[in-house]
Amino acid sequence: GQQLNQSPQSMFIQEGEDVSMNCTSSSIFNTWLWYKQDPGEGPVLLIALYKAGELTSNGRLTAQFGITRKDSFLNISASIPSDVGIYFCAGKIYGGSQGNLIFGKGTKLSVKP
């Protein structure tokens, strides 16, 4: 089946550092979504992207829809302890079942104060 390759799998960073993670696929996507999940909670939507090349920010978070439509990245600037959690990318494949998202395996972020 279709897969999203999300990397890195985990990150250990110092507070104040910038973070970058990405997702790639062999399929073309028409939507990219980035979620954050805290332990024991459901994923919370951070940023939604709908057009190739689109660059969108949400506070310290910035995400881009790759121009090939096969990848996306998420950057977090000046990380703080509450950024800890698991970040998931998700996408909808062009021409795929409407409404069905494919998820990456997540990037676990740990921040040292």
Added chain:
Amino acid sequence: ETGVTQTPRHLVMGMTNKKSLKCEQHLGHNAMYWYKQSAKKPLELMFVYSLEERVENNSVPSRFSPECPNSSHLFLHLHTLQPEDSALYLCASSQRGEGTEAFFGQGTRLTVV
């Protein structure tokens, strides 16, 4: 608060028990989903309901039985589960069609003993 509410938050059940998970969305969406999240695995789509009709069943065992009585409510009926069914079960909702996001509930942590 994402507008999607799941109950109970935690459930422990024996393999011979019958229980139900409930999901309610207050977002006016017309599609609802059940996902399973196990440790070290990507989110697995189980069922999709669109306009109260099941449009997808991703080869889920019959011991999981979904029900969607209206566009705001979704149930997952459980019976004769196995220990390997222990996981976080997440409900989500969206508007069907292109360019839409899925919003998740907080999940039900299920433990089968």
